[in-house]
Amino acid sequence: MTPVGVQSLYADSGHSFRLAEDGEKRSVALFAVELPDERLARAYCINAVVASADGGHNLSSFGAEGIPGGPHVRWILKNAYPGIEVHELAVNAGVGRPFSREDAITATQFALWHFTNPDVRRPMLVGVDEGTSARIGKVADHRIERAVAETAPEANLALTPQETEGRVGSDIGEFTVxxxxxxxxxxxxxAPEGIELVDLGSGNAVGTGTAVTSGDRFSVRVPAGLAAGAAKLKLTAEVPLQAGSVLVHEGGEAQQLALVSDNHPVEQQVVSEVNWTETPTVAPAIGTRAWDRSDRDQILAFDGGDVVDTVSYTGLIPGERHTLTGVLVDGETHEATEVTARRSFTPEAADGSVDVEFTVPAGYAGRELVAFERLFSGDDTTAEPVAVHEDPGDAGQTVIVEEEPVVEIPVTEAPVFDEPVVEAPVIEVPATGEPVVEESVVETPVVDEPVVDVPVVQAPVTETQVVDVPVAGGTDVEESEEGPTSPTPGGNCTDGRGLFSADSDCAPVLSARGLALALVPAVVLAVIAGGASNAVAATAAVTGSPYGHVVDHHRPPAGTGNPATAMSGVGPAPISAPQAQSRHEQPQEQMVQAHQMNGRQLANTGANVLSVVLLGLMFLLFGVGLLRWRGRGA
Structure with missing residues (x-):
């Protein structure tokens, strides 16, 4: 607030008017305001229905409650008379002459009241003709139509709060410039001696006065031993006046004035009041109650959360800054954890409460945590606390952290089947009277497997006629008949049981038994092969061979004409009786083989088998002779 004086004698008058609301006659005026540097400024009325008053006013930056319609009011104060000259106002509104200074002041006031008193109808001019009244109304409407809302400028000068209180022996308040x-x-x-300002930015005392800039913060230090009292803080600066600054009458209810724009700096000042009382005889005390922020109970989730400790206090000095520090303690071991908290506050009354918050991390599952609190005067937590609450048995300041849940893996149990219990019969023996338990014997039934008789198929045996075929040329070769030579026993070296035996010199020789064992299979195979060939030939003759005799394909029969023979004149050689008989006695299978393919193939197979057997026998005899020779040479 800056004291100024309003002098109606220096006011520039407008026209008289009457309000439809009360019918009282008043006059429009552009007031002269005497500033602290003895300059004069201009101001219009804000309230249309409130009378003005001379004398002392306080200059406030936009007023404690502000101006109704303030953003538009500031535009009109800068864009009407005296900011814009009379003639320019008339030309802009399209109004011709005559248009006087009184007309311009009245039109500007009517435009201001349109925004500051929207519920009041426009006043009726008194003592002017209709033409003048029409021109004034047209200029006022032109300004109203062109008005735009302007952003409110920053306050010229302010010191907050305007009032606070505390107690002796403390730093009171937190004032912002x-x-x-x-x-x-x-x-x-x-202020009494000993009171000084404390810069909250640096924490240092600066005496009873100091230079400041916008944003600085201060408190008032009242030393111990002083009686109850009060003091004033005054902020002074050279600041320019701004359009819309409000002049408030010091004597009470009166017209408020809106200052017209004036950029010339002027010394302004604002004042705040501080009060203090004597130190209370009751010592400060605190009590706490801890709770879980999530659901307001005293059980915390196993993985942590936020714990709020509501600290109730009594006997504090209002306005004095205090600091609370807290730590969570293990309820079982009474050892401090790493979870701590701190909060500074300024109480408004001696008794009250404040919340201190702890953030509990994971890792405390299954534990009880107790909040311990200490209260300090000011911000220094290394000094002696003014109040302490540290009770590990206090349930009100204890929270319980839930146990960490155990995830159980479902176990599937295999079904248990009850086996029938067979009770063994008890047989009483008369001689001893002791029961004898006989074990039941479970007999396994014997299943007779079916015997499958495999049918034996007997191949038909065909008797083969052996025919002696004489050798061509009429020469008989006699086979030398040599009986088996038995080795001469020569001690233990000769056994005569295997294919090879040993003589008296232990040389390997072919034994009679071994030779028989080698010849018998060969002879049997030869007989079977020959019999198979004869059987095939006989079968072919029986099953439909068209020939009853053997045809000699190498020589034509006698008596038939042969061109080759006739030409040469040589007749066939005579055939002897044994030869003819041999030809007629040949087996029938040779004729069948000439006409039946299957018979010939089987006969050839038998011959091949016989050849292979004889060839094997020859190699066997050759090997025996070789071994005998090597043995004798040794």
Whole structure:
């Protein structure tokens, strides 16, 4: 607030008017305001239905409650008379002459009241003709139509809060400086000796006065031993006046004035009041109650959460800054954890409460945590606390952390089948009277497997006629008949049981038994092969051979004409009787083989088998002779 004087004698008057609401006659005026540097400024009325008053006013930056319609009011104060000259206002609104200064002041006031008193109808002019009244109304409407809302400028000068209280022996309040100038001056006025300002930014005492800039914060230090009292803090700075600054009458209810724009700096000042009382005889005390922020109970989730400790206090000095520090303690071991908290506050009354918050991380599952609190005066937590609450048995300041849940893996049990219990019969023996338990014997039934008789198929045996065929040329070769030579026993070296035996010199020789064992299979195979061949030939003759005799394909029969023979004149050689008989006695299978393919193939197979057997026998005899020769040479 800046004291100024309003002098109606220096006001520039407009036209008289009557309000339809009360019918009272009043006059429009552009007031002269005497500023602290003895300059004069201009101001219009804000309230259309409130009378003005001369004398002392306080200049406030936009007023404690502000101006109704303030954004548009500021535009009109800068864009009407006297900011814009009379003739220019008339030309802009399209109004011709005559248009006087009184007309311009009245039109500007009517435009301001349109925004500051929207519920009041436009006043009726008194003592003017209709033409003048029409021109004034047209200029006022032109300004109203062109008005735009302007952003409110920063306060010229402010010191907040305007009032606070505390107790002796403490730092009271937290005052904040705001000003549009580069710098200002903050001083303590009407204070007893020993009171000083404390810069909250640095924490240092700065005496009873100091230079300040916008945003600085201060408190008032009242030393112990003083009686109850009060003091004033005054902020002073050279700041320019701004359009819309409000002049408030010091004597009470009166017209408020809106200052017209004036950029010339002027010294302004604002004042705040601080009060203190004597130190209370009751010592400060605190009590706490801890709870889980999530659901307001005292059980915390196993993985942590936020714990709020509501600290109730009594006997504190209002306005004095205090600091609370807290730590969570293990309820079983009474050892401090790493979970701590801190909060500074300024109580408004001696008794009250404040919340301190702890953030509990994971890792405390299954434990009880107790909140311990200490209260300090000011921000220094290394000094002696003014109050302490540290009770590990206090349930009110204890929270319980849930156990960590155990995830159980479902186990599937195999079904258990009850086996029937067979009770063995008990047989009593008369001789001893002791029961004898006979074990039941489970007999396994014997299943007779079916015997499958395999049918034996007997191949038909065909008797083969052996025919002696004489050798061509009429020469008989006698086979030398040599009986088996038995080796001469020569001690233990000769056994005569295997294919090879040993003589008296232990040389290997072919034994009679071994030779028989080698010849018998060969002879049997030869007989079977020959019999198979004869059987095939006989079968072919029986099953439909068209020939009853053997035809000699190599020589034509006698008596038939042969061209080759006739030409040569040589007749066939005579055939002897044994030869003819031999020809007629040949087996029938040779004739069948000439006409039946199957018979010939089987006969050839038998011959091949016989050849292979004889060839094997020859190799066997050759090997025996070789071994005998090597044995004798040795």
């Amino acid at each position: 705001s000003l549009s100038a580069d710098n200002g001056m903050l001083t303590i006025e009407e």
